[in-house]
Amino acid sequence: MKLKAFKAAFPYTIPVLMGYLFLGIAFGILLSSNGYHYIWAILMSVFIYAGSMQFVAVGLLTSIFDPLGTMLLTLMVNARHLFYGLSMITKFNDMGIKKFYMIFSLSDETYSLLCSTKSPKNLDKNWFYFFIALLNQSYWILGSAIGGIIGSLFTFNSKGVDFAMTALFVVIFINQWQSNTNHTPALIGVFASLLCLIIFGANNFIIPSMIAILFTLTVKNKPAKERDPQC
Structure with missing residues (x-):
């Protein structure tokens, strides 16, 4: 049953494989070019696995030690996961011990x-979803390892490599826009973010924009289950 769930999950993760492999390579190269052994890229991808925050962490590791600033920056960069988690409570509720990995x-x-x-009807949906998450992280770890090794073997200018994560978010947004007929949530997200960017500035707009998006969607009475019955 687990093997069938693994085989069923893999095709759905192939697009993520393409993206994570190259993004992981970019992260590994960036970290290695700043003087860190490639093993650190692997360890960060195993135990932190925070995507964009890992790119930001490279700059934090090479700057003055500031634990409070690091904590606040991490909160702002990853604030969106607070809202992701809320919408996944029901889906993860009956997953047993696997729930903790799914959250991570x-x-x-x-x-x-x-x-x-x-999930296919003939499979255990909990294992199916678990393998989607596990495969995705394995792609990120693999890419990080490859990038770290490449960065340790060759010396070159890594300026601009960190833009890879920004490019991924743009691609995801375009894909979501094209695959959904209801663009209201996306437009709310864009305009709320732009408004908060103007009001709070580039360094402080993420958390206020997340709050504004959540409040607006709640007022409009369009919870995730109504917009997408799969969530």
């Missing part, structure tokens, strides 16, 4: 797949 591994791409993918 809830990246943007994994969240998107868990919302849009329906």
Whole structure:
């Protein structure tokens, strides 16, 4: 049953494989080019697995030690996961011990797949969703390892490599826009973010924009289950 769930989950994760492999390589190269052994890229991807925050962490590791600033920056960069988690409470509730890994591994791409993918009827849905999350993280770890090794073997200018994560978010947004007929949530997200960017500035707009998006969607009375029955 577990093997069947693994085989069924793999095809859905292939697009993530393509993205995570190259993004992981970019992260590994960036970290290695800043003087860190490639093993650190692997360890960060295993135990932190925070995507964009791992790119940000490279700069934090090479700057003055500031634990409070690091904590606040981490909260702002990853604030969106607070809202991801709330919408996954019901789906993860009956997963037993696997629930803890599912919570840890809830990246943007994994969240998107868990919302849009329906488990085959002849499979244990909990194992199916678990393998989606596990495969996605394994791709990120593999990419990080490859990038770290490449960065340790060759010396070159890594300026601009960190833009890879921004490019991924743009691609995800375009894909979600094209695959859904209801663009209201996306437009709310864009305009709320722009408004908060103007009011609070580039360094402080993420948390207020998340709050504004959640409040607006709640007022409009369009919870996730109504917008997408898979979530």
